[in-house]
Each structure stands twice: as structure tokens, then as C-alpha cells.
Amino acid sequence: MIGWTADEIMTVTASRTLAGRTSCFVGIGLPSTAANLARRTCSPDLALIYESGAIGAKPSTLPLSIGDGELAETADAVVSVPEIFNYWLQPGRVDVGFLGAAQIDRRGNINTTVIGEYAHPSVRLPGAGGAPEIAASCKETIVVVRHRPRTLVERLEFITSLGFGDGPGHRAALGLRGRGPVRVITDLGVLEPDPETCELTLAHIHPGVAVDQVRAATGWPLAVRAELPVTEPPTAVELAALRSLTTRSSTRGGGNGAA
Secondary structure: OOOOOHHHHHHHHHHHOOOOOOEEEEOOOHHHHHHHHHHHOOOOOOEEEOOOOEEOOOOOOOOOOOOOHHHHHHOOEEOOHHHHHHHHHOOOOOOEEEEOOOEEEOOOOEEOOEEEOOOOEEEEOOOOOOHHHHHHHOOEEEEEOOOOOOOEEOOOOOOOEOOOOOOOOHHHHHOOOOOOEEEEEOOOEEEEEOOOOOOEEEEEEOOOOOHHHHHHOOEOOOEEOOOOOEOOOOOHHHHHHHHHHHHHHHHHOOOOOOO
């Protein structure tokens, strides 16, 4: 039996969702690791897009930030930031947005701004970047986070990037182009929105994980699908590609943090 870590099965599972996709708007951190793994495994023709303007980037290691020089050096094209948003993202030309989150609530809304009161926060987070536009305009979004009660919360004090807002119809009322978050992939399983309530529901569970464990790590009473498939374990090929990518990146000074 091949051994893997919780982070590895999360990253491999996220990478598999990009099979057959044409383009992915990539957030730094866990989403970038999964997207770069997908290009090395199940989706070699995937165009990775970063908000700094790199289109079709092919970095040999995980980028340190959206301004990493290797993104531009390996890209098919580099355009201005206004063009990447106004021409490529906002008209809905990007298949999927890959995002991380400091907090995400039961309807897929994301906070990456502050913990606590906005004017006097207990923690000030990195901020929005391009995430609000990605969440609004990509055809669909996928969120990659580690599953903790402080991360998956009942309700956000501050919404940085809209998921399904207050529930069904909220995105349409705001005129948002994209479908919103279709999947939240964690180190315990996969959550998907209920088609009627938009509430995130446990749809897949990773091998060796118990439902009670997932519920205990969730900040709301988590609903569970009647049929709950177990995630296919990572293959030797996927693990070798992932470990090679993260090893090269760690020697460079990169990593796969929770950005």
C-alpha cells in the first residue's frame, strides 16, 4: 500500500478536478500546488493564469507569489493586469478559479481580510487580491482548504469573496456571471453545495476518515449525502509528481501554504 499524507490526498484530489479543463485562474498557496500538479499529470494542456498577467505559465517550481519572475518567463503570453481582469476574467473566458481561504462559511462565502471587527480586528489577513473577481466571474470556482473548525465557520464576520451569499438566488440578483463554488476540497473530504439550499454538504470522504471526524472539524451541523463515496487514493505516479514538485520548491524557498 502506498502511503500519503492528508495534505497530499487533498492536493491530488484537487488536481484531478482539473482534468479536461482548458484554463484555470490560480491562487497562490494550496490552489497553486494542485493546479501545477494537474498540469504535470491529468491535464498537461491546462493554461494556468495568474492575476499578474501571466497566461499559460509553466513554472518548474511553485511560484513564491503572483509576481514570481518564472511565471512571466514561462508563460505563453504576459498581459497587463487590467487586461487579465477586464478581457479574460470578467467576460467569463476562464473555466475555473482555484482559491484558498482563511475562513469559509456554510454557503461558500470566503474571508481573507480580517478576523473579528473590521475596524479593530484580532487578526488582519493578506486581503482580497483578485479573489473577489475570480469568485464572481470564473465559470465555476473550487476552494482548497485544510479542514478545521476555525476555517469552516457557521457565519463570516467579513465576506471578501462571494460564494452563494445568503442562499439561492443571491448571485443571480447581483448579476454575477459565474456559477460559484462547485467544490470545497479539504484534507478530510470534499464538500459540494446542495442544489436547493446552496449549503455545503459532505459529498466524498477521504480513505481512513470518519464522518464524525469531519463533523467535529466543521463549524456548523454538517449535512452528509446519503451515498458517500470514498476518494480514490493517490497513485504512485501522482505522488511522485507532487513530491518532486514540492521538493524542488522547498529548496528554492517556496512551499504550499494556505494562501
